[in-house]
Amino acid sequence: MQNIRTPEGVVFSLMLASPIIRMLAWLVDLLVIGTVTWILRMVVGLFLLVSMDFAVALWFIISFIVTIGYGICFEWLWNGQTFGKRLLRLRVVDEGGLSLHFGQIVVRNLLRFVDQLPMFYFVGGTVALLNARAQRLGDLAAGTIVVRQPRIGSPDVDEIGGGKYNSFGLHPYLEARLCSLVTPHEASLAVSALVRRNEFDDDARLKVFRELAAHFQALVKFPPEATEDISDEQFVRNVVCSVYKLSENQTGKNHVRKNTL
Amino acid sequence: MIINLQNFIDREQPVWDELDALLVRIGREPFGSFKLDELKRFHYLAERTSADLIHIREFVTQTELQAYLESLVSRAYSEIQEKHTNSMRFKPIHWFFKTFPRTFRKHARCFGLAVAITLLGSLFGGGAVLFDPDAKAAIMPFSHLGGDPSERVANEEKTDELKLEGKGAFSAMLMTHNTKVSILVLALGISFGVGSTVLLFYNGVILGAVMADYLIAGEGTFLTAWLLPHGSVEIPAILIAGQAGLILGGAMIGWSNRLSMKMRLRAIVPDLTTLIGGVACLLVWAGIVEAYFSQDHEPVLPYALKISVGAIELILLFAFLTFSGREPVEVQH
Numbered sequence: 001m002q003n004i005r006t007p008e009g010v011v012f013s014l015m016l017a018s019p020i021i022r023m024l025a026w027l028v029d030l031l032v033i034g035t036v037t038w039i040l041r042m043v044v045g046l047f048l049l050v051s052m053d054f055a056v057a058l059w060f061i062i063s064f065i066v067t068i069g070y071g072i073c074f075e076w077l078w079n080g081q082t083f084g085k086r087l088l089r090l091r092v093v094d095e096g097g098l099s100l101h102f103g104q105i106v107v108r109n110l111l112r113f114v115d116q117l118p119m120f121y122f123v124g125g126t127v128a129l130l131n132a133r134a135q136r137l138g139d140l141a142a143g144t145i146v147v148r149q150p151r152i153g154s155p156d157v158d159e160i161g162g163g164k165y166n167s168f169g170l171h172p173y174l175e176a177r178l179c180s181l182v183t184p185h186e187a188s189l190a191v192s193a194l195v196r197r198n199e200f201d202d203d204a205r206l207k208v209f210r211e212l213a214a215h216f217q218a219l220v221k222f223p224p225e226a227t228e229d230i231s232d233e234q235f236v237r238n239v240v241c242s243v244y245k246l247s248e249n250q251t252g253k254n255h256v257r258k259n260t261l
Numbered sequence: 262m263i264i265n266l267q268n269f270i271d272r273e274q275p276v277w278d279e280l281d282a283l284l285v286r287i288g289r290e291p292f293g294s295f296k297l298d299e300l301k302r303f304h305y306l307a308e309r310t311s312a313d314l315i316h317i318r319e320f321v322t323q324t325e326l327q328a329y330l331e332s333l334v335s336r337a338y339s340e341i342q343e344k345h346t347n348s349m350r351f352k353p354i355h356w357f358f359k360t361f362p363r364t365f366r367k368h369a370r371c372f373g374l375a376v377a378i379t380l381l382g383s384l385f386g387g388g389a390v391l392f393d394p395d396a397k398a399a400i401m402p403f404s405h406l407g408g409d410p411s412e413r414v415a416n417e418e419k420t421d422e423l424k425l426e427g428k429g430a431f432s433a434m435l436m437t438h439n440t441k442v443s444i445l446v447l448a449l450g451i452s453f454g455v456g457s458t459v460l461l462f463y464n465g466v467i468l469g470a471v472m473a474d475y476l477i478a479g480e481g482t483f484l485t486a487w488l489l490p491h492g493s494v495e496i497p498a499i500l501i502a503g504q505a506g507l508i509l510g511g512a513m514i515g516w517s518n519r520l521s522m523k524m525r526l527r528a529i530v531p532d533l534t535t536l537i538g539g540v541a542c543l544l545v546w547a548g549i550v551e552a553y554f555s556q557d558h559e560p561v562l563p564y565a566l567k568i569s570v571g572a573i574e575l576i577l578l579f580a581f582l583t584f585s586g587r588e589p590v591e592v593q594h
Binding site for chain 1: 456
């Protein structure tokens with residue numbers, strides 16, 4: 001993670017891409033360059049009918065432009081992304097979180113000449129593995145980092161289960177006591193567990209919710225009719241809905257209010 | 262305190278959606294196409310989302326919501342900061358005739374150092390051939406330079422017609438090869454300048470060896486007429502690439518500079534881009550001259566003509582790098 005603090009004091013973090021995933025993106029780019037070169041070779045081959053000298057000259061220049069210009073061109077046009085990086089959701093960004101300058105893109109791409117020495121990016125890969133921010137020499141010189149940008153959708157509270165029936169709602173005094181006893185950290189832990197529940201394997205999921213439910217049960221004793229026949233996961237969901245006040249009538253679809261700015 | 266998450270999301274979601282939509286639009290269109298009101302709105306939305314991030318981080322830790330807001334804030338931040346430099350249009354004429362020579366002069370000491378390293382290499386290469394003729398075989402990079410210079414001159418001067426066949430490909434090969442060498446000279450500057458120095462010295466060794474070989478054989482006129490037309494541009498271009506490599510090396514070392522390495526490198530990145538771009542332009546010209554002019558000799562092209570052309574190129578290049586892009590001195594009344 002690369003933490004960035006803006007002049008306004010806002011801190012946000014960027015997920016650094018590991019050298020392995022960057023290598024995969026490079027292989028994709030290599031494939032693209034190979035394909036484009038192959039197609040252009042076919043096209044330039046047509047000029048052999050006119051003049052061999054001209055065709056060979058054209059080929060020298062085109063292959064040079066494609067190999068040197070591919071990274072520069074796409075990272076500039078796509079704001080830090082090539083085909084490979086786009087496919088793997090990577091992006092080159094300024095290490096200070098600012099927009100990339102053209103000079104930075106040129107320098108990081110030209111320094112590939114050293115990074116790829118003696119072969120297969122041995123120098124660049126070794127430097128990236130040893131560097132805390134996974135920067136190869138080109139990144140160090142240009143002041144850039146490569147970050148992962150996984151698709152992050154807008155949060156959906158319904159996913160937590162806010163729209164479902166909450167048996168704790170029948171006991172408002174106990175619910176209020178629960179709210180006063182649960183700390184923000186415990187509450188956010190429960191939310192995280194619910195949001196990520198499908199990422200756990202079965203045993204881990206059961207264990208996580210059993211421990212969370214046991215913890216919350218120890219805080220407030222709800223009557224048996226509120227807790228009977230519900231699983232540990234449902235118990236934790238009820239706790240979250242009570243603490244964050246996610247009631248049935250609040251979480252209907254399309255509940256988002258109009259812009260009130 | 263635990264915030265009412267549902268109310269918070271309900272209230273702020275339209276702000277985030279609007280910011281997201283604007284960021285997507287900015288990705289497609291430059292900032293120049295935005296009206297002032299839209300820019301103000303964008304700034305407001307970015308600030309409000311930043312405030313939401315601080316709010317949510319204070320009360321709820323490690324949630325998807327935090328990750329979502331961080332992604333929005335980081336995108337907005339990078340778009341707001343320093344975007345103006347990217348939206349400037351590139352003016353090639355202004356860049357080549359003003360920015361490039363100014364940048365060259367700004368780092369004249371590094372160019373002087375590159376010249377000195379190459380001269381040292383030349384002295385070493387020339388001395389090696391002068392005092393140990395057997396060293397020639399080890400130093401010369403190309404087989405056609407390994408033979409007797411007088412024999413080569415005699416062979417070259419047998420041709421009495423101008424040939425154009427294959428010169429286009431040769432010219433393109435020279436341009437691309439020399440540009441790659443120049444990029445390598447620059448890039449090796451990252452090794453604290455050691456790599457660039459070694460490469461400049463090695464180029465000097467080869468140049469000195471060739472010059473000594475031809476001068477010892479009494480073929481000085483042929484050598485000048487052969488090398489000067491393209492060398493008057495090609496050699497300075499490689500030296501400018503070396504200058505860029507030494508600038509990079511200097512920024513890595515940071516002698517008598519209190520800035521951090523990161524700041525030093527950030528400061529020189531635009532200059533490196535300008536210098537290597539200028540070098541590429543010079544090498545295109547040098548490639549054309551070398552293929553179409555330098556490789557033809559007497560009686561096809563008189564040596565006097567070739568030497569004159571080379572000398573004129575050298576003077577023009579010197580004048581270009583020394584005077585082009587200078588601001589006129591204002592006379593104070």
